[in-house]
Amino acid sequence: MSVLEEFDHSSPFVLYGMKTGNCIRAAMALEEAELPYVVRHYDPRAPGEGEVEYRRLNPTGKVPTLIDLSQRDDPFVLTQSNAIVLYAGSKAPEKLLHAGDARAQARVLERFTYFVTDVIVPNHAGFFLKLQGDAVAAKVLSDRSMAAIEDAERFASASTFIAGDAFSIADIAAVTIVSAVADELPWDRLPALSRWFSQVRTRPAFVRSTSAFDG
Ligand SMILES: N[C@@H](CCC(=O)N[C@@H](CS)C(=O)NCC(=O)O)C(=O)O
Known part of the structure; x- marks a missing residue:
């Protein structure tokens, strides 16, 4: 079997x-x-x-x-x-990809891939370099990942969610990685992202x- x-x-x-x-x-x-x-x-x-x-x-x-x-x-x-x-x-x-509106859907994919490629990938690569004992290289990647999260302040400033005024898979990619590094972020400089983060973490699904x- x-x-x-x-x-x-x-x-x-x-x-x-x-x-x-x-x-x-x-x-x-x-x-x-x-x-x-x-x-x-x-x-x-x-x-x-x-x-x-x-x-x-x-x-x-x-x-x-x-x-x-x-x-x-x-x-x-x-x-x-x-x-x-x-x-x-x-x-x-319709709910998670903003399907039906080609531009809105493209924006969802843009922000989703932003978090995957510019935040999650360097975060994970840095984690493995740290385990290997290469603290300098690990910090380069970790810093890039953290800078990309900080730059996402502009997404949260422009709309309720990461890719517009409705929730999407971009928020799923974002909230899970931001949760992992939340203690290290300069929240006082990220008021919109802070508002978004608090809101998404209260969702029953999260x-x-x-x-x-x-x-
Ligand atoms: N890119 C993969 C990464 C999967 C991955 O590395 N998972 C970790 C746990 S979060 C794991 O299974 N680690 C065990 C290992 O590397 O052997 C994904 O996003 O699913």
């Missing part, structure tokens, strides 16, 4: 992960898109007996991994937290996603 055949299909989505920013980002997207999912806790650093099975789903051994069982005979496995965010967005396009991997 394959790994996918073991699921009971009682919930259309299964999200493997643990309490990390990448996994919370994926969970928040499912919550915002109102896609019913169950969580399967998986810690890549202590995978235990489930590792072989898990790597059949995700050969990298990393989390998160999403399984879409909504087409009973054609399950779909998706890795990469930001791909999961986009996939969830595609299930609720609250539920941060506790999705507890227990």
